[in-house]
Amino acid sequence: MIDFRYHLVSTVAIFLALAVGIVLGTTLLQDPALDLAKKTSDELYNANNGLRADLDALRGREAGNDTFIAGMTPEMVAGDLTGQRVLLIDAPGSSTAVREAVQQVLDQAGAEVSGRVTLTEKFLDPKGKGVLDGLVNQLKPVNMIFPATATSWDRAAALLSATFVTTDQAQSATPNPATADVISTFEAGGLISTEGDPAKRATLAVMFAPEKPYEGENGEIQAGALVSVAGGFDLGSKGTVLAGGAAGAASLGDPVALLRDEGEISKRVSTVDTADTPVGRVAIVYSLREQLSGRAGQYGIGKGASAPIPVDTSATPTPTESGS
Incomplete structure (x- = not known):
């Protein structure tokens, strides 16, 4: 006859086995998971640095263009x-x-x-x-x-x-x-x-x-x-x-x-x-x-803009040539 003590020992053994399995599984997966996470983090970090460098370059180019246009504006207009x-x-x-x-x-x-x-x-x-x-x-x-x-x-x-x-x-x-x-x-x-x-x-x-x-x-x-x-x-x-x-x-x-x-x-x-x-x-x-x-x-540059600036700024429209 199976008594209560047998049930108790069996239940404890089952949970102990589960615990051991979880520990072993986590240990086996720990290194690959960490390696993948570190690799992903490094890639994101490098990509972010690259985007920051591109943004800084664009800002520098924009500032240079603005300086040039501002200096030329009196002559342009x-x-x-x-x-x-x-x-x-x-x-x-x-x-x-x-x-x-x-x-x-x-x-x-x-x-x-x-x-x-x-x-x-x-x-x-x-x-x-x-x-x-x-x-x-x-x-x-x-x-x-x-x-x-x-x-x-x-x-x-x-x-x-x-x-x-x-x-x-x-x-x-x-x-x-x-x-x-x-x-x-x-x-x-x-x-x-x-x-x-x-x-x-x-x-x-x-x-x-x-x-x-x-x-x-x-x-x-x-x-x-x-x-x-x-x-x-x-x-x-x-x-x-x-x-x-x-x-x-x-x-x-x-x-x-x-x-x-x-x-x-x-x-x-x-x-x-x-x-x-x-x-x-x-x-x-x-x-x-x-x-x-x-x-x-x-x-301009927003939706619906056809060009940054008008191409032809003459006040008088160019006459259209008539065919012979």
Whole structure:
């Protein structure tokens, strides 16, 4: 008869055998497993060092290119915008440093900056469309007619562009008497602020997109409002460029990317997504020259860009030869 002591001894023996097996198995596998782990770690370490070296080399090359372009910029843009007045438009969240650097290059190109208009967050707030519409209806000239499909920002852009820019070179540097109260009323309403003398109209405009795409439930609406403003200023002037930095990924709140997706507006308004670099600032000047000739393009390194800079910067389109 098998008693309890036999069961106990048998059970202990089984567990002891299992323990011995685990110990032996671990010992046998320990060296190969450690060797594989060490080999993988070494490979990752070497690959990381290689990537760091490549990154450092690229950064060094970029810095060298930037230094070269910055040094050559005065010669590259000299006289390109002589006789033109340029209005600068800041969007909420745009970079002061980028705008100041662009203004310096515009000066080197011979342009005169008429002034600066800063759009406020209140201007872009969808909840304030009623106020915006009311002011536009109150201040617009009687002969200003809006399309039935025009949004609140389309209408506001038309009124602001009539105030700040013109397509007529002879009217450059003169105020528009039909919109005399627009600036003071929009400023009093907290919708814009101004610097310089932008009431003396410009012939060209550069709008600066926010450094980071707008986020949240209203991000796309706010970006779309800026696209409307850029489109409106383009219609009222000899040309408009929307300038910003290349977004790391596609975003509905990125005005530059959104404008490039707007078929009709992208045919008229130029964009530059490298405004924070020396070559991007040259591209802005070249884009304005291209606008003067009735052309537009999308430039930079981001999605939708056709080239880093415009290839042909002549103000007069090359005539097409007719066949015999």
